[in-house]
Amino acid sequence: MNPPKQKTGYELWKESIDGASANPGWNAHDQTIQTAVREINQHLAATPGFKKLDWQLIKAMIWVETGAESQEWTKKPMQIGVLNDPGVTSLLSGKEGGELVLPPAWKKVLALASIRTNPVHNIEAGIGYLMLRMAKYGFKSQIITPVPPYAVTVRPGDSLESIARREGSTVDIIKQLNPGAAKMIFPKQKLVVQKGSVQKVISGWMEITTTAVAQRYNGGGDPKYQDKLDYALAAVKKGK
Amino acid sequence: MLLFPLLLAIAPAASAGQAPPPGQSTEECDGSQAERLACLQRTAARAGGDVTQAEQALLTALRRWDEEPRFAAAARQRLAESRTAYARYRAAQCGLHAALGGGAIGSALEMRRLNCAAALDSVRAGELRRLASQLPRR
Numbered sequence: 001m002n003p004p005k006q007k008t009g010y011e012l013w014k015e016s017i018d019g020a021s022a023n024p025g026w027n028a029h030d031q032t033i034q035t036a037v038r039e040i041n042q043h044l045a046a047t048p049g050f051k052k053l054d055w056q057l058i059k060a061m062i063w064v065e066t067g068a069e070s071q072e073w074t075k076k077p078m079q080i081g082v083l084n085d086p087g088v089t090s091l092l093s094g095k096e097g098g099e100l101v102l103p104p105a106w107k108k109v110l111a112l113a114s115i116r117t118n119p120v121h122n123i124e125a126g127i128g129y130l131m132l133r134m135a136k137y138g139f140k141s142q143i144i145t146p147v148p149p150y151a152v153t154v155r156p157g158d159s160l161e162s163i164a165r166r167e168g169s170t171v172d173i174i175k176q177l178n179p180g181a182a183k184m185i186f187p188k189q190k191l192v193v194q195k196g197s198v199q200k201v202i203s204g205w206m207e208i209t210t211t212a213v214a215q216r217y218n219g220g221g222d223p224k225y226q227d228k229l230d231y232a233l234a235a236v237k238k239g240k
Numbered sequence: 241m242l243l244f245p246l247l248l249a250i251a252p253a254a255s256a257g258q259a260p261p262p263g264q265s266t267e268e269c270d271g272s273q274a275e276r277l278a279c280l281q282r283t284a285a286r287a288g289g290d291v292t293q294a295e296q297a298l299l300t301a302l303r304r305w306d307e308e309p310r311f312a313a314a315a316r317q318r319l320a321e322s323r324t325a326y327a328r329y330r331a332a333q334c335g336l337h338a339a340l341g342g343g344a345i346g347s348a349l350e351m352r353r354l355n356c357a358a359a360l361d362s363v364r365a366g367e368l369r370r371l372a373s374q375l376p377r378r
Contacts (some may be wrong), residue, residue, distance in 0.1 A: 009279075011272030065273045072274040078345075079273050085346025126345075133343055219344025221351035222276055 010224060016069060019231055021239025025068035029077055029123060033058045036124050040131060043103040047202040054208075058127055060233035061213065064225065065126075065161035074119055078126025081115040087129050097132040100202050109198055126217075130208075133216035138203035142196055149177060149194040156187045167193045181206075269355075277347050280354035287361035294368035295323065301372035330360050 007015075020026035037055040044050050062077040072079065081088050091098040092110065102110070107125050114121040152167060160171045160181070176181045177192040187190070206212050209231060214226035222228070269279035298319060302312045334356035341349045 009268055009275075013275075063272075067274075070272055070274045076274075078251075079277075079347045080345045082277075082345075082347045082350060084264040086349070087343065087345040090343070108250070129345065198311045215347060216343065218348045219341030219352070221341060221344055221348025222273060224270065 002169070010228075012075075013228070014231060017063060017235050018066060020063060020067070021235060023068065026063065028068065028073075029062060029119065030059065032120050032123050033062070037118075038102070039103050039105070040127055044101065044131065044202070047205070050202075051205065051208070053127070053131070055238040056236045057208065057210075057213070057233060058130075059193045060122070060229055060236045061126070061130075061217070062123070063104045073180075075117055076115075076122045077119050078122050080126045080129055081112070081122060088112055088125065091125060091129045091132060095200075097135055097137060097200075097202075098128060100200065101131040101135060105234045107210045130213065132216055134206045134208055134212065135202045136204040136206065137200055139198050140201045140203075141170040141176075142201070143173060144195040144197070147195040149192050151190050152193050154185050154187055154189040154191060158185065158187070160185065163191065163193065168195045168197070169193050170196050170198055172198075214233050252349040273347060273351070275353055277354075279326040280351055280358065284354040285324045286360070287358040287365065289363040293369070294372070295319065298368050298372040301375045301377075304375075306376045306378040309342045326364060330357060330364075333360065 020147075034055050037053050037058060041052045055085075066072045066077050067078040076082075080091075090096040091102070092112065099107070106128060110121055110125055110128070115125040116122070152163065154163070160174050163169070164171050164174055173196045174191060174196055177194060181189070181191055206216070210226050210229040213229060218225040243255075269276045269283060271279070290321075299316065302315055305312050334353045337356040338353040339348045341352045
């Protein structure tokens, strides 16, 4: 008689997922995830093409990343923030998209040390980084709203570029405020100007699927990541 | 300088299935991502230790080699050069594996690097043992 076939690591992992929904430990972060997803959905709602993030996808992600049986579950459930994690550096740098995707309240509290030790911050950082990776970016002239428009007089030799530079504005803003000046300006002409600058903006979104999460969050670190995420997501949805 | 022969030595062994190619999932490291990272760290450490043991085995075989001492000394020198070149190659190659994870989180990039290092070390250890076994003893 053949000895019973030893289960693979993947089969054992699936078994733990099969029993997860009924185990309160595996649902311990539900409220944190729901709150965080609600906050980020509100924060990003006005960006072009945004579709609400499904909190159950994030729950499935933490089941794939750690799970309640892992020692990391109470510290880094989303696994972002290991030593020298470039993802955390990008998220907190303030110039790679984190400044756009993170709600202001998160920006105030998220720090490298807390992301590594506080599960709430780790989940927020993981969600933030996922959204940073799913966003498409562009550049757009944006008016600085507290400063109202004002008039300037065109000097000899001026161009829209030189006026924009001198006044702390952009050519696009000056053109918008002075439709007739788009083609030609002349000395002593009065132009309306408003302070502004070209800024990085979210111009659209990748569709947030398990395939996209596997590619953009895991990057092939685990060739079975998408299979695992699909399996965990099905279990989460079944157990709700 | 020694990189090309080293690559030639690695390529046939890897294709013969002695170790999973870098990037391929290692069966025992197949749980959650946290488990997988810890498992790959252990696997890579074991494979690194295996290379050290295989080098020692080759040095032992060189001491017992039925050949003139000057040839054994030259072979030891080549082994030292090979070790340095291999370490540099492994760091660069596994750095490439990690870099091809793009903007993934750090633990995922580290998994790619470790998987590569374990696979390369496994091939290197096998190659060194095979070379040691081929030396005729005094």
